[in-house]
Amino acid sequence: MDTSIKKKRVRGRLSREMIEDAAFEVIEKEGLAGFSMRKLAAALGCEAMSIYHHFPSVAHLHEALVDRLIGALEMPDAGLPWRQRMRIAIEDFRRIGRDHPAYATFFVTYRMNSPICLAWLNGILSLFRDGGFDTELSARLFRAVGYYLMGAVLDENAGYAKGPSAVNTVSDEQLARDFPNVMAAGRFFGTAEFDKTFELGLDMLLDEMERLRDGADAGQLSGKA
Secondary structure: OOOHHHHHHHHOOOOHHHHHHHHHHHHHHHOOOOOOHHHHHHHHOOOHHHHHHHOOOHHHHHHHHHHHHHHOOOOOOOOOOHHHHHHHHHHHHHHHHHHOHHHHHHHOOOOOOOHHHHHHHHHHHHHHHHOOOOHHHHHHHHHHHHHHHHHHHHHHHHOHHHOOOOOOOOOHHHHHHHOHHHHHHHHHOOHHHHHHHHHHHHHHHHHHHHHHHHHHHHHHHHHHO
16 A cells, blocks of 8 residues: 555544545555455554544445545536536546546445535536426436446446456457457457547437437427417
8 A cells, every 4th residue: 555645644633534545545456345444444554443433434434435526526617518518527427437447336326315416416407407408308318328427437447348257258269250240349349449439429418418409499489380
């Protein structure tokens, strides 16, 4: 573990911020399955009970970590075009997975209901409303974007680019012979292709959102005629 955390601990009292910093480091080093309060305490050079003074349980610590990540997100400038604002908000969330790959699988499935997270959710739903969508469509599109984002973050951090999960794998020769389409597509599954693939899907989502909105507006206009 990086000794910088321990050096900070020596210079002053243990703080929530120091514990959160160390937790992210331990998670990225050990993986989420290997994380424990004992390992966190060892990284900080303290007893586990010192951590529990600030965070009564692991659940409290995770809530603080998620709050910290979500709290750092800002709503895009209201002066920007709506499509650009939505793109920024979506890409900012995706970036969390890039910055915290080992924590990403927990983060994207965490059910957010703290005040900090609810404020962010409220802002995102307001962004849909600003785009001209009613309450129902705003909610449904928010969920649809969430499905896309969750899938992208999970795949980019634990998907095909990490190699096979199967015990019984096939050779490149068999892959080329028996599964030529998979072989041909494989080069586009790597990390170097993530951004291009994500942008393709995001453009499709945004195009469909605007089609739904513009179609609804056209229907309203024709109804008034």
